[in-house]
Amino acid sequence: MTDPLLSVRDLVSGYGSTRVLQGVNLDVDKGSVVTLIGRNGVGKTTTLRSILGSVSPTSGTVTFDGTDITELSPEKTAQEGIALVPEERRVFPGLTVRENVEIGRIGGRRDIEKPSVDEIIDEFENLARHHESRGANLSGGEQQMLAIARALVSAPDLLMLDEPTEGLAPSIVKQVQRKITELNDEGVTILLVEQNVQVALDAADYVYILDKGQVVHEGPADEVAASEEVLDRYLGVSLAE
Amino acid sequence: MSVATAVAEQVLNGLVVGMVYVLLAAGLSIIFGVMDVINFAHGELFALGAYFAFAIAGPLGGAGFWVALVVAPLLVGVIGMAIERLTVKRLYGRDPLYHILLTFGLVLIINDLITSVWGKSAQPFPIPAALDQPIALFGFTYSMYNYAIIVIGSVLALGTWLLLSRTQFGMIIRAGSEDREMVRNLGINIDRYYTLTFGFGAALAGVAGIVLGAFQNVSPTMGNAVIIPAFVIVVLGGLGSFRGAVAGGLFVGLVQTLARTYTPFLEGLIVFLLMIVVLVVKPTGLFGTSIGAGEHHDGALLHGAGGGVLSSETRAKLGYAAVGVLVLVPFLAELTGVTYSVTLLEDILIWALFALSLDLVLGYAGLVSLGHTLFYGVGAYASVLTLIHISPSVFVALVVAVIVCAAIAWFVGYLSIRVSGVFFAMITLGFAELFYNAVFKFDFTGGSDGLFGVDVFYGLAGLGIDPSEFEIPLGLFVFDGGIVQYYFLLAVVVGSYLLARRLIRAPFGSVLQAIRESEDRASFIGYDVTAYKRRAFVVSGGLAGLAGGLFAANNGYVAPSFLHWINSGEVIVMTVLGGMGTLYGPMIGAGVFVAAEDILSSYIDQWQLVIGVLFVLFVIFVPRGLVSLPQTVADHPTFGSVVRDQTKVTETEVEQHD
Numbered sequence: 001m002t003d004p005l006l007s008v009r010d011l012v013s014g015y016g017s018t019r020v021l022q023g024v025n026l027d028v029d030k031g032s033v034v035t036l037i038g039r040n041g042v043g044k045t046t047t048l049r050s051i052l053g054s055v056s057p058t059s060g061t062v063t064f065d066g067t068d069i070t071e072l073s074p075e076k077t078a079q080e081g082i083a084l085v086p087e088e089r090r091v092f093p094g095l096t097v098r099e100n101v102e103i104g105r106i107g108g109r110r111d112i113e114k115p116s117v118d119e120i121i122d123e124f125e126n127l128a129r130h131h132e133s134r135g136a137n138l139s140g141g142e143q144q145m146l147a148i149a150r151a152l153v154s155a156p157d158l159l160m161l162d163e164p165t166e167g168l169a170p171s172i173v174k175q176v177q178r179k180i181t182e183l184n185d186e187g188v189t190i191l192l193v194e195q196n197v198q199v200a201l202d203a204a205d206y207v208y209i210l211d212k213g214q215v216v217h218e219g220p221a222d223e224v225a226a227s228e229e230v231l232d233r234y235l236g237v238s239l240a241e
Numbered sequence: 242m243s244v245a246t247a248v249a250e251q252v253l254n255g256l257v258v259g260m261v262y263v264l265l266a267a268g269l270s271i272i273f274g275v276m277d278v279i280n281f282a283h284g285e286l287f288a289l290g291a292y293f294a295f296a297i298a299g300p301l302g303g304a305g306f307w308v309a310l311v312v313a314p315l316l317v318g319v320i321g322m323a324i325e326r327l328t329v330k331r332l333y334g335r336d337p338l339y340h341i342l343l344t345f346g347l348v349l350i351i352n353d354l355i356t357s358v359w360g361k362s363a364q365p366f367p368i369p370a371a372l373d374q375p376i377a378l379f380g381f382t383y384s385m386y387n388y389a390i391i392v393i394g395s396v397l398a399l400g401t402w403l404l405l406s407r408t409q410f411g412m413i414i415r416a417g418s419e420d421r422e423m424v425r426n427l428g429i430n431i432d433r434y435y436t437l438t439f440g441f442g443a444a445l446a447g448v449a450g451i452v453l454g455a456f457q458n459v460s461p462t463m464g465n466a467v468i469i470p471a472f473v474i475v476v477l478g479g480l481g482s483f484r485g486a487v488a489g490g491l492f493v494g495l496v497q498t499l500a501r502t503y504t505p506f507l508e509g510l511i512v513f514l515l516m517i518v519v520l521v522v523k524p525t526g527l528f529g530t531s532i533g534a535g536e537h538h539d540g541a542l543l544h545g546a547g548g549g550v551l552s553s554e555t556r557a558k559l560g561y562a563a564v565g566v567l568v569l570v571p572f573l574a575e576l577t578g579v580t581y582s583v584t585l586l587e588d589i590l591i592w593a594l595f596a597l598s599l600d601l602v603l604g605y606a607g608l609v610s611l612g613h614t615l616f617y618g619v620g621a622y623a624s625v626l627t628l629i630h631i632s633p634s635v636f637v638a639l640v641v642a643v644i645v646c647a648a649i650a651w652f653v654g655y656l657s658i659r660v661s662g663v664f665f666a667m668i669t670l671g672f673a674e675l676f677y678n679a680v681f682k683f684d685f686t687g688g689s690d691g692l693f694g695v696d697v698f699y700g701l702a703g704l705g706i707d708p709s710e711f712e713i714p715l716g717l718f719v720f721d722g723g724i725v726q727y728y729f730l731l732a733v734v735v736g737s738y739l740l741a742r743r744l745i746r747a748p749f750g751s752v753l754q755a756i757r758e759s760e761d762r763a764s765f766i767g768y769d770v771t772a773y774k775r776r777a778f779v780v781s782g783g784l785a786g787l788a789g790g791l792f793a794a795n796n797g798y799v800a801p802s803f804l805h806w807i808n809s810g811e812v813i814v815m816t817v818l819g820g821m822g823t824l825y826g827p828m829i830g831a832g833v834f835v836a837a838e839d840i841l842s843s844y845i846d847q848w849q850l851v852i853g854v855l856f857v858l859f860v861i862f863v864p865r866g867l868v869s870l871p872q873t874v875a876d877h878p879t880f881g882s883v884v885r886d887q888t889k890v891t892e893t894e895v896e897q898h899d
Contacts, residue, residue, distance in 0.1 A: 054422065073425070074422075074425045074428075075425045075427075075428050075429060075431075077428075078425075078426060078427055078429075084426050086426065092416045092419045092420060094415060094419055095412065095415060095416055095419070099412050099416075102409075103413060103424070104427055106413065106427070107427030107429045108427070108428050109428075
């Protein structure tokens with residue numbers, strides 16, 4: 001078996017004196033979609049932020065493609081080939097759609113050829129129509145697509161998405177979901193944090209359930225989806241069809 | 242000369258001044274927009290540009306000006322980058338207040354360096370010979386150099402606009418001004434761009450300094466003279482908006498020049514009036530948007546000093562001891578012959594009261610009043626005018642000072658407190674400058690001389706003490722008018738402290754602190770945040786007025802310098818130096834600041850430089866102020882272990898205070 005693309009070991013991290021993560025372990029294999037689910041405030045976003053380096057871990061290691069990136073700053077981590085689609089999208093409101101994508105292209109890895117801005121924009125129907133609009137003037141769904149486009153244009157080896165369906169209409173949620181599957185089919189490795197359990201399980205190959213800063217359950221997505229006990233105990237949901 | 246030509250000439254003059262302002266304000270605005278840094282040292286960078294050019298052009302003769310025009314801004318740019326790297330950078334993420342303080346320290350440093358290298362007097366910096374002649378265009382004769390300024394300014398403004406809107410550099414800068422963390426997350430080293438931006442803004446200021454230096458002359462006060470108008474322009478145009486800086490610069494240049502010619506009375510006032518009106522009507526300025534400029538942390542990142550490491554009991558004991566010592570000082574001074582120490586202490590007490598007043602709004606309500614000297618100065622004027630025209634009684638004068646200042650604070654607060662953060666700071670600065678410029682204009686305020694030779698009487702209706710006639714021999718000592726004055730001052734200052742403390746410990750104080758921590762949450766609970774802040778501001782204004790009134794009564798004079806913005810800067814420095822949000826901290830800060838200034842200035846020529854350096858170091862390393870030092874030492878891994886065991890009990894108390 002090959003080594004995972006991303007490997008997190010015993011990660012302890014938090015803000016100030018508050019420890020949010022109490023020893024998280026997870027692996028993301030190349031080409032897979034891994035999702036991290038859990039209730040509010042269990043440390044999902046903090047896990048992503050600690051991987052990226054915008055929160056400095058107290059202990060533990062993060063290894064990416066064989067390199068220890070635990071101590072790297074966010075910009076250095078991004079230059080290693082990890083792109084983040086952050087919570088609440090955070091597109092640059094004063095920049096045009098095109099500029100938002102262009103700035104994404106400046107970031108990321110330096111040593112690879114990246115797709116052109118036009119290629120990426122053309123992949124997203126709604127963005128192509130509005131490419132001169134400012135980020136602030138887009139709808140929530142369009143902003144989400146733009147945030148994904150901005151991450152993709154850097155041709156990342158790992159794409160981390162933080163609650164990409166939050167606050168979106170059901171039809172748009174489907175679009176985002178389709179996009180995630182599509183990207184994975186194209187070979188992009190994805191680490192997805194998702195509140196919407198249905199979306200999370202549908203999209204994923206492998207699932208980690210986080211509670212109180214620790215992984216309390218893990219398994220292939222279909223197994224987790226099938227286990228009512230697990231869903232009920234850790235997430236308080238049932239996926240009644 | 243026909244009216245049309247005269248007007249055309251004034252308009253051109255206005256554009257010349259406006260272009261200098263555009264260059265100055267553009268740099269200031271970009272630096273604020275991108276890094277949230279309110280750079281008070283921008284005026285000194287402007288002056289540095291002029292002096293570098295002066296130094297380069299002089300020996301080179303003929304073409305010297307043109308060489309200097311290129312080289313001097315580059316040098317200023319490099320200095321700007323060094324300043325960013327070494328100092329400003331360390332404060333990113335903290336409240337913009339800390340940058341005001343830091344750059345205030347830098348003003349002292351750079352200004353002192355300029356005077357020690359080039360001297361205190363203004364020096365002529367000749368216009369290049371080729372431009373030093375009139376030229377006729379469209380049948381209208383005008384100075385060629387003035388046209389050159391307009392051309393240089395336009396070219397640089399256009400270039401800056403292209404740089405910001407059309408280049409990758411500009412795109413990253415704009416993105417960074419909106420969401421710097423996200424730019425980092427994309428893998429872009431935004432820090433490098435910050436350094437370059439700071440350097441670029443500094444270089445623009447340098448160019449402005451050169452063209453204006455050759456237009457007038459170079460002098461160490463030139464930076465001080467332009468920094469406030471430059472802020473007005475940036476605020477008027479919209480903080481962080483480049484278009485706003487250009488439009489605002491030209492507008493202010495024109496308005497100032499036309500006012501000087503056609504409505505001399507309004508010169509110096511009109512710009513501040515305009516700024517106040519614009520901010521009240523449209524707080525984001527003419528071209529500002531809420532993006533970038535609006536996201537201030539509403540005081541959430543203001544570091545309150547907390548209770549310090551000492552228990553409240555220890556602090557109370559120290560307080561009694563301090564008052565005890567202050568009571569004994571006149572006797573000790575008499576015994577040792579160091580009577581001067583009493584005068585120094587009077588200064589300290591007055592500044593302590595002034596700093597205490599600021600702490601009520603800055604440390605408790607999270608309001609950065611950048612023009613607090615407004616109340617200090619107005620209090621001084623009000624009390625002197627009362628002493629002259631109404632009653633020689635100090636009591637009456639001080640009551641009038643407090644009432645007038647509280648009323649003005651109510652009015653200013655009414656207009657400005659709904660605008661938060663930086664805008665509030667700027668409006669208060671605007672009002673202070675308005676009054677500063679206004680006192681020059683009237684006879685009853687004594688114009689630029691101020692009013693002096695005032696006699697005071699410590700009593701009411703003829704009953705009381707006239708200090709000039711009072712003298713009671715008391716054994717070895719003579720209890721004279723000066724001592725009466727000192728004890729009165731001491732009593733007022735201690736009384737004001739107790740009053741402020743009572744206020745802060747009352748529910749009113751708790752609400753204020755809640756507002757400082759989170760305005761939203763305080764208002765969700767149901768408190769009228771604006772009303773509470775305004776009340777705090779009124780009390781603070783009244784106390785500052787009391788401080789000003791005391792100074793004027795004690796020294797028997799008042800002058801426009803009481804209203805100068807440097808005082809506002811100094812009192813903020815004292816407040817933070819001591820530790821804001823503690824009441825007693827700022828008073829200690831005032832003592833240390835005034836004493837240090839007094840002692841240093843009597844031994845060293847470059848005392849401003851020393852104070853500036855100390856201050857920069859202090860803002861960076863001890864942002865919570867002097868009163869936090871015991872805590873800092875206790876937290877230190879090696880020094881702390883000794884202290885920590887003894888302070889375990891008190892630390893829990895500190896947490897409650899925080």
